[in-house]
Amino acid sequence: MTFAAFVLALVTMQRLGELVLARHNTKRLRAMGAIEVGADHYPLMISMHAAWLVSLWLLGADQEVDPWLLSGFVALQGLRWWVLSTLGPRWTTRIIILPGAPLVTDGPYRYISHPNYLVVAGEIALLPLALHLPLIALLFSALNAAVLAIRIRAESEALSGVSSQTA
Structure with a gap:
């Protein structure tokens, strides 16, 4: 197994x-009365992330790994x-709103509204670059930006309703 394949195996298991x-x-949040919003774009987001990972396996498993870029990913x-x-327990890959629950405003949310999306954007660019696949980094960064434009709009609209209810 190459080092690149080892890294990809770890990332795959993490995902x-x-x-x-x-x-x-x-499931737990829904049992508490939470509702999902923006579900229409969820299959697109999952497909994009799966295609990113598959492309890395197909094109990057035998590549040399740039240690500096991998360090950024880590x-x-x-x-x-x-x-x-x-x-x-409120973390999920879907947009789930729990009525009556206040917005999270501590941790990284003190500094930025959508910190996980910033992390994901960095990951989508850095891991392919660490595997010397700049076109994959560019392609999936563009696709991710398009998906995030839809997702952040849906999430922000849903969360603005929550913040007005708790104010």
Whole structure:
């Protein structure tokens, strides 16, 4: 197994684990009366992320790994875990609104409205660059920006309703 394949295996396991956690949290939140908004774009987002990972496996598993760019990707994992730990059981890959629950305003949310999307944008660019795949980085960064434009608009509209209810 190449080092690149090892890195991709770790990233794949991380993403699958996050999907399991997200599904668990989503079920629990729905049982508490939470509602999902913006579900129409969810399959597009999941497809884009899956295609990104598949393209990395197909084109990058045998590549040399740039240690500096990989270090940047690893550093982003610390920010990812900060987001996950701040949201705790409210973290999910869907836009789930729990009526009556206040917005999260601590952790990285003190500084930026959508920190996880910033992390994901960095990851989508850095990992392909670490595998010497600049066109994959460019293509999926553009696709991610398009998906995030839809998602952030839906999430911001949903969350603005929450903040006006709790004010």
